[in-house]
Amino acid sequence: MRTILFDLDGTLADTAPDLHHALHCLQRERGLTPLPFEQVRDQVSHGTSALVTLGFPEAAGAVFDGLRERFIEIYMAHIHRESRLFPGMDEVLEAIESRGMNWGVVTNKPAFLTDPLLRAMGLYDRAATVISGDTTAECKPHPMPMLLACEQSGSSPGQCLYIGDALRDIQAGRAAGMRTLVARYGYIDAAQSPETWGADGFIQHPGEIMDWLPAQAGL
Incomplete structure (x- = not known):
């Protein structure tokens, strides 16, 4: 990974x-x-x-x-009025970077909203790739944006882990050949059944991502 x-x-x-x-x-x-x-x-x-x-x-x-x-x-x-990283996520990003790995964003949010938000949060220049809903001809659940993210980050799909809080996230990641995690702390309403989405695992808070990280890149 x-x-x-x-x-x-x-x-x-x-x-x-x-x-x-x-x-x-x-x-x-x-x-x-x-x-x-x-x-x-x-x-x-x-x-x-x-x-x-x-x-x-x-x-x-x-x-x-x-x-x-x-x-x-x-x-x-008011795009950065209260928006912030989920608690513990900053430590996760630092851990990824310290292990010689990289990270990126694949969202269906259009670029004219994604880019200014990530810049306001000080994240845009840290990300190896930022793929928005209108970056490619298709958006999630299609694998096209996922594959472009792989290309831009210099990794094959098998070297990537994708984390999301919606069915289309898991569908897109799986279709691209990535491992996937459901962020149970995310925006999932009671009518949804994440356990049926086919993800490789579930996390209850960002800190649990640490359990999925290798000791260093490529291991």
């Missing part, structure tokens, strides 16, 4: 507070009572459209498009 790849929202970083804030502001602008954080958190990994649908279930067509555009506008203005 030489490369550890992460999904972004709900795996590497806890971005739910800022995405909830954007939806909160949008609902208040439209005269609605904002949804509580607990109701929004587990939907974050499904993207902006899912969040707008959650907050405005009857919106469709041009109305929905306008709401989504405004949601993104609010989110971009």
Whole structure:
């Protein structure tokens, strides 16, 4: 194993507070009572459209498009208001780097949101690869972005471990030939069954990633 790849929202970083804030502001602008954080958190990994649908279930067509555009506008203005690495993740990244390995991000979040967030968090230049939802012609669960991440990080799929909190993450990693872990601390709602996704393992908090790291690169 030489490369550890992460999904972004709900795996590497806890971005739910800022995405909830954007939806909160949008609902208040439209005269609605904002949804509580607990109701929004587990939907974050499904993207902006899912969040707008959650907050405005009857919106469709041009109305929905306008709401989504405004949601993104609010989110971009506050993209690093509260978002941060999950507790223990900074130590994991340092351990990866200290062992001569590298790490990267493969997310379905579009690059115009991914890149400024990672830069604001001081992570962009540390990552060996950053693949966003619009970097390749296909996004997860297709393996195309995973394979590009391998190429950019200098590792074969068999030398990579991918960690995510959604079914599409595990599907993409497996299709690319990587080992996969489910981040159970991520944005997984009660209706999902991660044990059926076919992952190689599960972690309850970022520190457990340490158990999967070799003593040094290539071992």
